[in-house]
Amino acid sequence: MWAAGLEPEELADDDDVAAELAQGGVQAIVVPSTNLLVDPAAIRTREGRPYTVFTPYWRAYLSGPPPAEAQAAPETLPAAPPAPAGLALDEFQAEAQRAWAAGFAEVWQPGETGAHLRLARLLTGPLAAYAEERDRPDRQSTSRLSPHLHCGELSARQVWQAVAGELAEAGLDLEAATAPPAWGGEQAPGLRRSAGAFLRQLGWREFGHHLLRHFPQTPEQPLHERFAAFPWRDDPAALEAWRRGQTGYPFVDAGMRELWSTGWMHNRVRLITASFLVKHLLLPWQSGEDWFWDTLVDADLADNALGWQWVAGSGADAAPYFRIFNPVTQGRRYDPDGVYVRRWVPELAGLPAAHIHAPWLAPADVLAAAGITLGEGYPAPIVDHGEARSRALAAYDVVRRPRR
């Protein structure tokens, strides 16, 4: 008996192993993975089709039974006789050996203990103000549970149960927390709203796996086929500048450098950096997806594809093509004091908050006082925002849905 894989190749392996066992007279029992709240194949529209829009998917999930209780680990686990010779943990070389990953150990504690510490930190820290703060990369505003969830060191059901437990302890109702806010209705109080917003993000994770199960081609190909004709550019120098955090847009560069140094990037900044690659640089979303795949500690086939296709506009419930994030105004809104940029782009640390998100607009005396000469040390922007925006809109015209 084993838990089913989540990715197309894992599912194929499951079938192969089950077939092999059957030949030897052993019946395999494959149960849905406990790494998700629900079997990705279980939720369907009334017509029996998969969902391609998040909100009705999530509503359908919430109208079903609550996630099965996470079970405690067994006290003992009898080994299959005869027990195979073991391998020492070191022999797996599970920890990254490369020099660029040296800083990861400062940020992450891989394994079940580290995962539970993060969960405990969520409950006593970011959860209470998650709804208001979750978009702020300058603060520890989110759980950072994604690598632990991806690696199965903690299950989504355990996280759900822990958050539900917090609500119950505060005398709050889980159903009310997860109900969509009524138009014009009263805003739910702090913890209730925040817990609802947090559980909804777990819902996006489920939705990503639902899409991968039903559209297994989407890590490589656009869900909406008309996007196959999109006029992408080929510009290795621009791609490299993006990868290395050298685009000249501080909010973008901070995110790319956070990714390189820690293997993780805040969700808001993932949106901005991804949008910059796809819309400002007109480089294929798959090239960004590949870089994230190589560098994220939470790299997940389903959620990475979901995120990239959402940004590109080619996926399920995706961002409209005309939404082109302005990295300067996004930086000013979500990192108003420049704390995040100063941390990851130390060349700009001397700039006051008013100029840190657009150093090329800073007066010469301000730049001089901060010891900055653009183009030396820190680059000037590799594209002009206004020109890039017009170029992207023209490119998106090629794949726009025909008017009725």
Ligand SMILES: Cc1cc2nc3c(=O)[nH]c(=O)nc-3n(C[C@H](O)[C@H](O)[C@H](O)COP(=O)(O)OP(=O)(O)OC[C@H]3O[C@@H](n4cnc5c(N)ncnc54)[C@H](O)[C@@H]3O)c2cc1C
């Ligand atoms: C371009 C792009 C690529 C992404 N690639 C990945 C990836 O490879 N792996 C990955 O786990 N997430 C990915 N995400 C989703 C999201 O950015 C991360 O899950 C989140 O930033 C993890 O931080 P956290 O654990 O603090 O999240 P929290 O805000 O604390 O959320 C709790 C959990 O909900 C899930 N979650 C949150 N936001 C999303 C989302 N938008 N989509 C799906 N699940 C979500 C994660 O499992 C997360 O751990 C991507 C998003 C974008 C825009």
